[in-house]
Amino acid sequence: MRYLTSGESHGPKLITIIEGLPSGMPLLASDINEELARRQKGHGRGRRMQIEKDTVEIGGGIRHGYTLGSPVSLIVENNDWKHWTKIMGQDPIEEDETEIKRKISRPRPGHADLNGAIKYGHRDMRNVLERSSARETTVRVAAGAVGKKLLSLLGIKVASHVLEIGGVKANVESYESIEKLAEISEQSPVRCLDPIAEKEMMKAIDDAKTNGDSIGGIVEVIVEGMPVGVGSYVHYDRKLDAKLAGAIMSINAFKGVEFGIGFEAARKPGSEVHDEILWDEQNGYTRKTNRLGGLEGGMSTGMPIVVRGVMKPIPTLYKPLNSVDIETKEPFAASIERSDSCAVPAAAVVAENVVAWELACAIIDQFYSDRFDSLLENINKHREYAREF
Ligand SMILES: Cc1cc2nc3c(=O)[nH]c(=O)nc-3n(C[C@H](O)[C@H](O)[C@H](O)COP(=O)(O)O)c2cc1C
Numbered sequence: 001m002r003y004l005t006s007g008e009s010h011g012p013k014l015i016t017i018i019e020g021l022p023s024g025m026p027l028l029a030s031d032i033n034e035e036l037a038r039r040q041k042g043h044g045r046g047r048r049m050q051i052e053k054d055t056v057e058i059g060g061g062i063r064h065g066y067t068l069g070s071p072v073s074l075i076v077e078n079n080d081w082k083h084w085t086k087i088m089g090q091d092p093i094e095e096d097e098t099e100i101k102r103k104i105s106r107p108r109p110g111h112a113d114l115n116g117a118i119k120y121g122h123r124d125m126r127n128v129l130e131r132s133s134a135r136e137t138t139v140r141v142a143a144g145a146v147g148k149k150l151l152s153l154l155g156i157k158v159a160s161h162v163l164e165i166g167g168v169k170a171n172v173e174s175y176e177s178i179e180k181l182a183e184i185s186e187q188s189p190v191r192c193l194d195p196i197a198e199k200e201m202m203k204a205i206d207d208a209k210t211n212g213d214s215i216g217g218i219v220e221v222i223v224e225g226m227p228v229g230v231g232s233y234v235h236y237d238r239k240l241d242a243k244l245a246g247a248i249m250s251i252n253a254f255k256g257v258e259f260g261i262g263f264e265a266a267r268k269p270g271s272e273v274h275d276e277i278l279w280d281e282q283n284g285y286t287r288k289t290n291r292l293g294g295l296e297g298g299m300s301t302g303m304p305i306v307v308r309g310v311m312k313p314i315p316t317l318y319k320p321l322n323s324v325d326i327e328t329k330e331p332f333a334a335s336i337e338r339s340d341s342c343a344v345p346a347a348a349v350v351a352e353n354v355v356a357w358e359l360a361c362a363i364i365d366q367f368y369s370d371r372f373d374s375l376l377e378n379i380n381k382h383r384e385y386a387r388e389f
């Protein structure tokens with residue numbers, strides 16, 4: 001299964017085409033819109049989120065609430081486009097339209113601007129920033145929501161929460177159930193399970209905004225119900241942990257990823273890292289602990305998958321950073337019009353959906369069928385086989 005996306009941040013629309021979904025899978029626009037609305041929330045977002053109200057139009061691939069097995073195309077309109085029709089217009093422009101032609105020649109530190117301009121030969125860096133913007137995560141979430149729907153129909157649940165913002169850590173040792181975790185994080189303006197940390201996180205975001213600064217954080221995605229043995233140890237590009245790490249790292253501003261106890265493993269002896277194997281009649285093989293986050297040898301262990309990602313602070317700051325104008329080569333202090341001061345809560349939703357997509361792809365690869373009903377049958381047979389192994 002794969003998807004491509006197209007669209008610029010202030011262009012008319014964002015589009016994704018998903019190929020490889022089985023036929024006969026229930027799928028509604030509302031399944032996707034729910035995830036899109038979740039991505040738009042969170043304390044610390046800028047004015048753009050008040051302009052947009054992301055919903056999908058289904059361009060093809062679905063009939064009467066079920067997938068057809070043909071490519072599914074999803075389209076999200078940019079409400080902001082109406083303010084940008086001249087600057088982002090697709091037709092050639094006249095020589096004297098200087099206002100519209102004004103080029104962005106000042107690269108913003110921390111963005112794709114300078115490297116992208118050099119790579120593609122753009123002297124107007126708008127040609128870079130429009131596509132490198134995290135606006136594109138809208139349609140990545142739309143595709144991820146389809147993956148998440150497929151997983152849920154197979155009994156696999158995905159949820160996320162925020163562990164840290166601007167150095168404020170949530171005190172979360174355990175969670176009651178994945179449903180409860182999803183419910184509590186959904187109610188929090190920063191998607192945090194710890195009510196004390198939640199308030200401190202919100203204050204940290206407000207302080208950063210007041211100071212013209214920005215802050216990052218850590219998000220955690222948890223997956224329950226994955227069958228054992230998905231992914232593979234036999235070749236590098238079939239390793240499930242590598243795919244999940246790539247998916248997290250592909251989110252704008254993400255700079256690190258870890259599974260289970262993650263980097264802490266470097267500081268502990270093996271006896272405190274590896275998960276002892278247990279067996280009982282009802283469940284088959286399980287683990288005494290889940291320090292390795294549900295992954296061993298590039299495959300799922302059947303325990304919950306626990307993956308975390310680190311988001312750097314938003315690079316566009318009201319407090320200007322120094323840069324160099326590519327036309328004059330003169331230094332300047334970057335000034336900006338609008339930006340998020342913290343997008344960690346929104347990024348948790350993005351992380352949840354890119355993880356769901358990757359797992360859905362791995363499941364389709366392994367239990368392949370053109371039909372959803374036999375995909376479900378294949379996975380259930382595998383679950384039974386693993387239990388009796
Ligand atoms: C949900 C989300 C919202 C973001 N909003 C902004 C923003 O308002 N302003 C900004 O400068 N960067 C924002 N970013 C981060 C930039 O898109 C990102 O840092 C930039 O594209 C450079 O990519 P890199 O940080 O991965 O190297 C956001 C990222 C995410 C995931």
Ligand SMILES: C=C(O[C@@H]1CC(C(=O)O)=C[C@@H](OP(=O)(O)O)[C@H]1O)C(=O)O
Nearest residue numbers: 046048132133134135138252338339340
């Ligand atoms: C539009 C979204 O996020 C945008 C991501 C972003 C960036 O540079 O990544 C910059 C901002 O764009 P704008 O300058 O239009 O306000 C954010 O609002 C979104 O998440 O839907």
